[in-house]
Amino acid sequence: MNPHPDFAGRDVPATLGLGPYHLTMLTGADVDEDFAAVMGSAAVLRGVFGTVWPDRLTRDDNLTDLHWHHREFTARRSFAWIIRDAAGVYLGCAYFYPDIATTGRGEAVFWFTDTPDRLAHIDAFGPLYRHWWGQLLPQGYDLRLSHNGVPGR
Numbered sequence: 001m002n003p004h005p006d007f008a009g010r011d012v013p014a015t016l017g018l019g020p021y022h023l024t025m026l027t028g029a030d031v032d033e034d035f036a037a038v039m040g041s042a043a044v045l046r047g048v049f050g051t052v053w054p055d056r057l058t059r060d061d062n063l064t065d066l067h068w069h070h071r072e073f074t075a076r077r078s079f080a081w082i083i084r085d086a087a088g089v090y091l092g093c094a095y096f097y098p099d100i101a102t103t104g105r106g107e108a109v110f111w112f113t114d115t116p117d118r119l120a121h122i123d124a125f126g127p128l129y130r131h132w133w134g135q136l137l138p139q140g141y142d143l144r145l146s147h148n149g150v151p152g153r
Helices: 027-039 060-076 120-137
Strands: 015-018 021-025 080-082 088-099 107-110 142-147
Touching: 015 027, 015 120, 027 060, 027 080, 027 088, 060 080, 088 120, 107 120
Parallel strands: 107 142
Antiparallel strands: 015 021, 021 080, 080 088, 088 107
């Protein structure tokens, strides 16, 4: 599997610190923790990846998704991390998807679990994540950013 042309010869770290947040590559080994976080936050995740995700998601489906994310990451085709705080608490996930069949455009997506401080985390993490990608990507890259920060979602 070839890397996406935007990432051929460009390294993206498997672990990354962004301010108070620590990102680690999402893998199948994370299935139980990830599944619990996703299903426990379903009410604030609908609409992040389509209109019904994560409704009807099973642990096996999630494991398949995590293996896919890991393979995509190691092939440098798309990227997915768990977002944790300094104590190692699972807070959410961050992704980057370069547009397929083109170069110079992509979407950075992130979500935080359904906790009282979710919106504060989104407000703090978003600029850090955008800035980091802005430094890594070539100048002029069309970077879109989306998240689960719509109040009431």
